[in-house]
Amino acid sequence: MKNFDVIIIGGSYAGLSAGMALGRSLRNILIIDSGKPCNWQTPHSHNFITHDGKAPKEIADLARKQVEAYDTVKFHEGTVIKLKKTDEGFETETSGGEKFYAKKLILASGVKDMMPDIPGFAECWGISVLHCPYCHGYEVKNEVTGIFSDGDMAFEFSKLVYNLTKDLFIFSNGVSTLSEDQKSKLAQNNIILVEDEIEKITHENGNIRKVIFKNGKEISLKVLYAKIPFEQNVNPSRDLGCELTEHGFIKIDPMHKTNISGVFACGDNVTMMRSVANAVAQGNFTGAIVNKELAEESF
DSSP: OEEEEEEOOOSSSSHHHHHHHHHTOOEEEEEEEOOTTTTTOOOOOOOOTSSSTTTTHHHHHHHHHHTTTTEEEEEESSOEEEEESSSSEEEEEETSEEEEEEEEEEEEOOEEEOOOSOTTTHBBBBBEEESOOOHHHGTTTOOEOOOOOHHHHHHHHHHHHTTSSSSSEEEEESSSOOOOOHHHHHHHHHHHEOOEEEEEEEEHHHHHEEEEETSSOOOEOOOEEOOOOEEEESSSSHHHOOBBOTTBOOOTTSSOOSTTTTTOOOOOTTOOOOOOOHHHHHHHHHHHHHHHHHHHHHH
């Protein structure tokens, strides 16, 4: 079977949630997923009611099992490399050369985090180098904590983290772009700005021990929050002309529609609020909206 009502690109929390909503609406769905979620090495997921503290894979595996129970939902393991608008809807092509067709597209493909060239950083990502205080902050409250960021982002983010710990450093990894007023405010709250360049992070099985600087300085840490660049896993801007926001997210309206008719998006690729709970909610909503659009068109 090559033709579907909807193709969902991405089979993690947002994609599976959208798939369940559409499967329960008797839509013929294909979910294409590479099997490489961004949180693959994160040991525990938090702030998702009924699933607090579970391993992300445990949540995803149960979700897939439940979605698979709907006969009209199919799965394909692969990576989408090209999207194309057709007279009937859309064509997706995978790295294996397979082509599939659908009336509607849901982009639930997430983002790829771009790790800095610092030994130990990637190995700790999702374990003790964290992106979100809501997802993981409670577990490391009142610990010696760092923020890997600079400028306005570091200043605003420090306000959230300061609520969880008063033993706080900001690592700008070079001369900081923080304003003098921002530096003064940080100092008033005893937040220490470190402008030395980082050489490496020492760790034990992904758990940070120390940040080592190029000048020989060392600072022991329990956790490091990091704001790092990302890129879209699928490039809807290049292939379809989908607009992106100034921060690099897929631009959507309140109904999760992109600027391209028939293309919807949900999950980490549309928001900086990256969490399992948020992805599930977005996917459920998007699936319902896509079903409504299909129903109106065929009525």
